[in-house]
Amino acid sequence: MLSQFHDPIVAIATASGRGAVGIVRVSGKGLGPFVQALLGKVLKAREATYLPFFDGQGQPIDHGLALWFPGPHSYTGEDVLELQGHGGPVVMQLLMARCLAVAQGTGFAGLRPARAGEFTERAFLNDKLDLAQAEAVADLIDASTEAAARSASRSLAGAFSQRIHGLRDALVNLRMLVEATLDFPEEEIDFLKKADAEGQLDRLHAALTAVQGEAKQGALLRDGLRVVIAGQPNAGKSSLLNALAGAELAIVTPIAGTTRDVVQQTIQIEGVPLHVIDTAGLRESPDVDEVEKIGIERAWGQIEKADAVLFLRDLTRSAQTDYQQGDAAIAAALPAGLSILSIWNKWDRCSPETWAALADQREPGDLVLSAKSGEGLEALRKRLLELAGWQPSGDGVFMARERHMQALARVQTHLGSAKDLLKAQAEHLDLLAEELRLAQHALGEITGEFSADDLLGEIFSRFCIGK
Structure with missing residues (x-):
């Protein structure tokens, strides 16, 4: 290259x-x-x-x-x-x-x-x-929300790089103490204890955790959250997508199986992009034709790739045994560990007594709403931000990418190992020095101080021509 x-x-x-x-x-x-x-x-x-x-x-x-x-x-x-x-x-x-x-x-x-x-x-x-600033150029061009553009601009100005350099400087100072102890083992002075190496490592770890939290917010602004709406046919999935998007994107009819393919729309809530995906109704029935079967298979494929699933349920059919069984089958098939928000729709067609009668079927965190009237949508938007892990922090967020998050996670792993080794100072100082060196190397990957040519080629190939 x-x-x-x-x-x-x-x-x-x-x-x-x-x-x-x-x-x-x-x-x-x-x-x-x-x-x-x-x-x-x-x-x-x-x-x-x-x-x-x-x-x-x-x-x-x-x-x-x-x-x-x-x-x-x-x-x-x-x-x-x-x-x-x-x-x-x-x-x-x-x-x-x-x-x-x-x-x-x-x-x-x-x-x-x-x-x-x-x-x-x-x-x-x-x-x-540096490399983080260079990536911010592309992020600024690709920003899909005002908050994302502001965060990318902060990264381009060097806000993220400055935080990384601060971690690096603290890490270099700690490495110097360890290397000094290795180079002069005969000295009576214990360099590490005198310089409070353990305290420095704790403070470095705390600073790293803070940077990780800010970077996670920046990564969320850049990449957004994939939210899949799933449920049985006619639960109101397409109506909910239209309500969240504020436009008639998906066809809505009372005919089961109307949605045959994936419909996606990106919306933003408080500047956070959410990629909301409407899918075919999930069911097992002899009435399902080949086209609908393909739609159902694609729906499960989208669920597998989702960051969160809105499990939409129909209040008007909640008392029907076959409907309860269908919901139970879907709930059992949803992937373990996936963020799932259970939502009961069609509140506009039910009475408070209907909701009260569902006490044995619903969980404390379940939401009730009407995709048709809009009642309950604001509560859903707030819960979506909670699912995303978004924590409003004013203009202090900088843009970050998945590779940055992975590098910071490696730094955390190496610092954790270093903390364990520091307790056995005299026996494992050489290993401690190596863990600190690896942590610094991982930090350097973020700003490009240590970067392979193939990584650079991958990053810059995603830019537009002329930039």
Whole structure:
């Protein structure tokens, strides 16, 4: 991946399609002669210049702005040229082709189209951003809610990285104490006790736990929660999806088996994205045709992948023996360990006495609502946030990814082992030092201090072209 790192690169940096403005971006080292050959003049650094963009025959392709950022004071840390013209796809392609043609005659024959994410990759490799900040660039672009955008912006500004660096500095200081004890075993002074190594390790572990909690909130803002609505036919699953989404997304009829396939909609509650999935009614009956069977199989497949399941039950049929048996069969088949919220629907068609009569069938945490009238929906939204583990914390949340959570979990494991080894100081100090080293390595993976090339390739390949 790094073999082409020194090639100059060019790309259309704006989204495909038509727009008011389009941008062609070029990055590389020593681009001054190329810029002068392309535009016919020397540009002032970081100052917009209005001028025509000519083709090979001296005819203008477009008129627009040129911006020149000499390295290292640029996004990538290299020389960067941006051409801002009218945002038609043909105009942008002509400008990019002109850049490639001029490069052939000015000693920049290595100029090539950029790969996805390569501009940000170079910013990382040139120490303009660490890896967590680079990932935040993509998270900011992909943010689906205002809260997610704000959190990604905080990560891009370095909030998450600063917390990781704080943990690393405390860990490095502890490693120094352990290494000193290993290097000078004959000294009468016990370095570890005098420096309160055990207390330092406890404080480090507490700080790590706090960062994990904040990172979990950030990961939730980025990835959201997969919520599957499940239950027997005609329990009101599609009506509940429509009510939560505030739109008629799913067809609703009194005919059993109307929903044959998966219908999904992403909603947000207090800025947290929830991917709500409506599924086919779950039942075993000789009346089930082949198409409905496939829908039921897909429903169970969605349940297996869910973070939480809304088990929807019909109040109007709650006294029917066959309906009770159907609900019991579904409850028994739901995966163990899955977050399940039992909901009784069609409250608008029942009396308080009906609800009271269900005392032996319902649990204390069950909810009652009407997907049709909307009564009880607000209580459901609050419970969904509780299921997600969301804890409102103002603007202090930073964006995080699953790989960050896994790295922090490894740090926690190594610190736990280190704490056990510290109690047997003289016997296992070498093992203690190794556990602390591994913990620091795991922290370094988050910011990119220790990262394999294949990991970098996987991360940056998910960016858009031109970023």
